[in-house]
Amino acid sequence: MKTISVLIAAFRARRWLGDCLDAVYAQSLPAGWRLQVLVGVDGCDDTLDYIGTVPYPALQGVYLGRNRGTYVTFNTLMQYADGDLIARFDADDVMLADYLRAHIGALEGGADLTMSWSVYTDENLRPTSVVPALPDYRPENGCRRKGTDGQFVAKRHIWERLGGFRAWPCGADTEFVIRAEAAGFRTMVLEDFLYLRRTHASSLTTHPETNYESGTRMRLQELTIQYREEYLAGTRSVTVDSEVETAAIPLRHPAPPGQTAEVAPENRTGW
Numbered sequence: 001m002k003t004i005s006v007l008i009a010a011f012r013a014r015r016w017l018g019d020c021l022d023a024v025y026a027q028s029l030p031a032g033w034r035l036q037v038l039v040g041v042d043g044c045d046d047t048l049d050y051i052g053t054v055p056y057p058a059l060q061g062v063y064l065g066r067n068r069g070t071y072v073t074f075n076t077l078m079q080y081a082d083g084d085l086i087a088r089f090d091a092d093d094v095m096l097a098d099y100l101r102a103h104i105g106a107l108e109g110g111a112d113l114t115m116s117w118s119v120y121t122d123e124n125l126r127p128t129s130v131v132p133a134l135p136d137y138r139p140e141n142g143c144r145r146k147g148t149d150g151q152f153v154a155k156r157h158i159w160e161r162l163g164g165f166r167a168w169p170c171g172a173d174t175e176f177v178i179r180a181e182a183a184g185f186r187t188m189v190l191e192d193f194l195y196l197r198r199t200h201a202s203s204l205t206t207h208p209e210t211n212y213e214s215g216t217r218m219r220l221q222e223l224t225i226q227y228r229e230e231y232l233a234g235t236r237s238v239t240v241d242s243e244v245e246t247a248a249i250p251l252r253h254p255a256p257p258g259q260t261a262e263v264a265p266e267n268r269t270g271w
Contacts, residue, residue: 004083009071036058036083062076069167069169081233086155096193099195111188114188
């Protein structure tokens with residue numbers, strides 16, 4: 001039996017996470033495949049409270065205790081992932097039917113890392129051509145016919161080769177894909193609309209500190225371009241030391257409805 005692990009980083013995600021998890025657990029997998037779902041609670045107590053109420057006993061939660069950011073959270077979740085395939089997915093987005101099946105098919109067909117087309121929506125998951133992060137972009141009915149670095153599925157050996165994400169506040173998914181391509185892995189874009197991209201003011205691409213016009217993102221974009229040239233020239237290693245939260249705590253799940261997912265009493269100090 002093969003495993004696909006879905007990794008979800010969750011920070012202030014209580015409002016969105018139910019839709020995300022419902023869609024993940026509704027996925028139909030090919031014969032011979034099983035699903036593992038890991039949610040990283042990125043130092044956010046309201047999300048921690050919510051994890052204890054979700055109706056999925058197989059869900060595995062990991063509590064970081066302090067806010068470390070999206071990419072350190074994903075790196076930390078990899079310490080618990082069993083999958084032959086690893087899916088990186090956002091807590092505010094929603095998989096459409098056959099999202100995982102389509103990616104598995106492409107990866108079994110020879111690709112190493114796969115992305116797909118997507119549909120922009122408003123907060124209520126209604127398709128929209130208004131994308132706050134991209135004010136000059138007006139996709140018809142929200143349909144984006146382009147692969148998105150932020151949501152992808154990759155074979156496990158890519159993570160082992162590359163060492164995970166850089167511990168950046170934004171843009172580290174794009175940099176990861178660039179390293180994968182520089183290392184010779186085959187990337188593929190599935191030309192089908194396979195997930196909903198929810199737009200809201202708190203997303204990394206919209207937030208003032210990390211949006212496309214922010215100094216932080218522009219600086220990291222310049223660094224990504226520089227690194228890409230160095231990877232291709234062979235003057236910089238594509239493997240990075242993966243930064244993780246060493247004090248992360250696996251959650252005891254499931255918890256009774258209305259109660260918080262439990263952690264060991266000796267680990268409760270300070271929160």
